[in-house]
Amino acid sequence: MTIAHTAHPLKVLQLTDPHLMASADGALLGVNTRDSLAAVIDEVLRNHGQPDLILATGDLTQDASSEAYRYFGEQLKAFNCPSLWIAGNHDDSDLLASIAAEFQAEQKQLVQGGWHFVMLDSSVHGKVFGELSQPELAFLDESLSQHPELPTMVCLHHHPVDIGSDWMEKIGLKNRDAFWQVIDRHPQVKIVLWGHIHQDLQQQRNSVQLLATPSTCIQFATGSSKFAVEPLAPGYRWFELEASGQYSTEVCRANGFEFDLDEKSTGY
Numbered sequence: 046m047t048i049a050h051t052a053h054p055l056k057v058l059q060l061t062d063p064h065l066m067a068s069a070d071g072a073l074l075g076v077n078t079r080d081s082l083a084a085v086i087d088e089v090l091r092n093h094g095q096p097d098l099i100l101a102t103g104d105l106t107q108d109a110s111s112e113a114y115r116y117f118g119e120q121l122k123a124f125n126c127p128s129l130w131i132a133g134n135h136d137d138s139d140l141l142a143s144i145a146a147e148f149q150a151e152q153k154q155l156v157q158g159g160w161h162f163v164m165l166d167s168s169v170h171g172k173v174f175g176e177l178s179q180p181e182l183a184f185l186d187e188s189l190s191q192h193p194e195l196p197t198m199v200c201l202h203h204h205p206v207d208i209g210s211d212w213m214e215k216i217g218l219k220n221r222d223a224f225w226q227v228i229d230r231h232p233q234v235k236i237v238l239w240g241h242i243h244q245d246l247q248q249q250r251n252s253v254q255l256l257a258t259p260s261t262c263i264q265f266a267t268g269s270s271k272f273a274v275e276p277l278a279p280g281y282r283w284f285e286l287e288a289s290g291q292y293s294t295e296v297c298r299a300n301g302f303e304f305d306l307d308e309k310s311t312g313y
Contacts, residue, residue: 054285054292055158057198058089058096058124061103061240061282062260064135065117067110074274074307078107078262079116081279084302085261086123092297093283097126098157101150102240102258103133103168103202105141114141118148129155132168133202133241134175134216154188159288161192161233165201167218175203175218175241182223189231196290198236199228206255208242211270217241228253235290238282245280245296258282258296263306263313272313276306 063082064073071078089096099121106113121128129152130145132138145151155162165185167175177185189197203218205225218224228234229251236254243265246257259280266273280298 054287055098055160056093056096057098057100057284057286058093059100059102059238059258059282059284060085060261061101061258062133062243062262063117064104064107064260064262065113066106066108067112071107073107074263074310074313076262076304076306081262081299081302081304082117082120084299085279085281086120088297088299088301089281089283090123095125096283098155098162099124099126099128100162100164100200100238101128101130102200102238103131104135104240104260105130105133107135109135109137109140111140111144114144115147118144118150121148127155127157129162129164129200131164131200131202132166134168134173136168138166138168138170153184156192156195158286159195160286161188161195161197163188163197163199165199167201167203173216175201175216176220177201177218177224182227185224186227186230189227189234193231193233195233196235196286196288197231197233198238199234200238202239202241204239204242204257205237206248206250208246208257209268210242210265212272213242213265225250235292256282256294259298272311274306274308274310276304276308278302
């Protein structure tokens with residue numbers, strides 16, 4: 046799918062880890078995940094207005110229910126733009142892809158605004174850690190080979206680098222070396238973007254910017270050796286991308302959202 050690029054910067058919204066449930070009162074550690082997503086969407090519209098593209102980077106649901114996926118798709122109708130969805134460890138990747146198709150959000154790559162977006166499924170059925178299958182790695186290599194001239198953003202759910210958190214180190218991308226071997230062959234990759242870690246992170250690897258983003262619900266404590274959460278507001282990431290490959294990005298939070306987080310929880 047190709048959309049002709051426009052002169053203004055491409056405005057891209059990342060939403061990640063909403064952990065929606067079939068039930069309207071579904072909550073994660075005391076936070077109603079539908080309410081927190083609504084607060085984030087309101088904040089996007091108030092703070093930035095309409096994006097040109099939405100990247101939904103996994104754990105769209107907590108219960109892998111069709112009701113939760115369809116609810117997510119309906120909420121995105123607040124935005125007048127395409128969206129691309131990928132699975133996380135709490136998702137059912139087949140069901141997600143099927144319902145994403147109902148919302149024209151199933152594409153795994155897209156050229157828009159002079160940028161190339163590649164969406165990877167790092168989920169492993171029944172597991173919390175991530176892994177890219179050989180077909181997925183081959184898809185990545187082939188996709189990047191198709192548009193060597195375009196600045197590129199590669200998206201997945203699981204973190205492909207160490208983030209300094211012992212408990213999360215065990216549940217990141219297992220075959221990260223194989224992933225980076227592909228990325229390193231394609232110098233047009235500007236950004237690798239993910240979710241999963243429920244926190245803002247920025248690192249640099251060679252010429253690639255590495256970015257992770259707060260969840261639209263609960264936030265994990267940065268640098269914790271064991272599972273821990275902290276009472277930061279739900280958030281999102283916003284990009285403005287120039288066809289030249291230049292870009293800006295920021296994380297914003299729905300600081301007006303009131304919630305009562307169970308900070309003593311040892312898991313979710």
